[in-house]
Amino acid sequence: ETQCKPNRVHTFLGHWLATGGSVVTTNYDRLIEQEWAKITNSTKSLYQSEGKNSFSNWQGDLQNGGCLFKIHGSLDEASSCLGALEHVGTQLTGDRAELLAKIIQTRPVCFVGWRGVDPDIPPLLRSVLEKRNSSLPIFWIHYEGWPPGSATLDESMDEMTDLIRPLASQYPILADADRAFRD
Numbered sequence: 001e002t003q004c005k006p007n008r009v010h011t012f013l014g015h016w017l018a019t020g021g022s023v024v025t026t027n028y029d030r031l032i033e034q035e036w037a038k039i040t041n042s043t044k045s046l047y048q049s050e051g052k053n054s055f056s057n058w059q060g061d062l063q064n065g066g067c068l069f070k071i072h073g074s075l076d077e078a079s080s081c082l083g084a085l086e087h088v089g090t091q092l093t094g095d096r097a098e099l100l101a102k103i104i105q106t107r108p109v110c111f112v113g114w115r116g117v118d119p120d121i122p123p124l125l126r127s128v129l130e131k132r133n134s135s136l137p138i139f140w141i142h143y144e145g146w147p148p149g150s151a152t153l154d155e156s157m158d159e160m161t162d163l164i165r166p167l168a169s170q171y172p173i174l175a176d177a178d179r180a181f182r183d
Contacts, residue, residue, distance in 0.1 A: 005031075006031040006035050013036075014033075014039055017043070019066075023069065025071070027072070033045055046070065047070040062099065072118070104132060106133065113141065113143045115159065115160070116156070122164050140168045
């Protein structure tokens with residue numbers, strides 16, 4: 001993480017959070033938080049199953065906005081990070097799953113730079129997309145062109161499960177994400 005620098009996407013998401021938006025990420029890094037902290041002194045990041053930074057009050061946190069939901073955990077506390085062997089091939093469960101299901105069912109969604117290969121999310125998406133309000137858009141912003149040599153959307157979709165591929169192909173936005181979030 002110390003080798004990484006926030007880009008314009010992190011800056012945009014930090015601003016979005018500072019103005020009351022909500023963000024869900026599967027990333028462990030704290031790049032969004034770094035940019036958010038430049039704007040406001042009050043940042044709220046949830047990433048634990050229990051305790052101070054838990055998802056136990058996700059409904060209120062989602063409604064109030066200004067909350068970063070790190071559904072796979074955070075480097076703030078390494079033990080919160082999902083991705084161990086016992087999580088491979090399992091569906092996301094508990095408060096994290098309820099939060100993601102609620103967002104997918106009731107809000108416009110924009111996937112940014114997500115490769116769609118996390119094994120715990122596609123089964124959940126399959127079960128909740130059937131209940132989604134069809135008037136709500138889903139956008140998929142693919143990091144095409146950056147970094148140099150990065151996979152095209154078509155190449156990335158070859159790695160995705162059949163559950164995610166339709167989301168990525170229905171309304172794709174192909175862009176250098178750093179440039180797309182510049183303004």
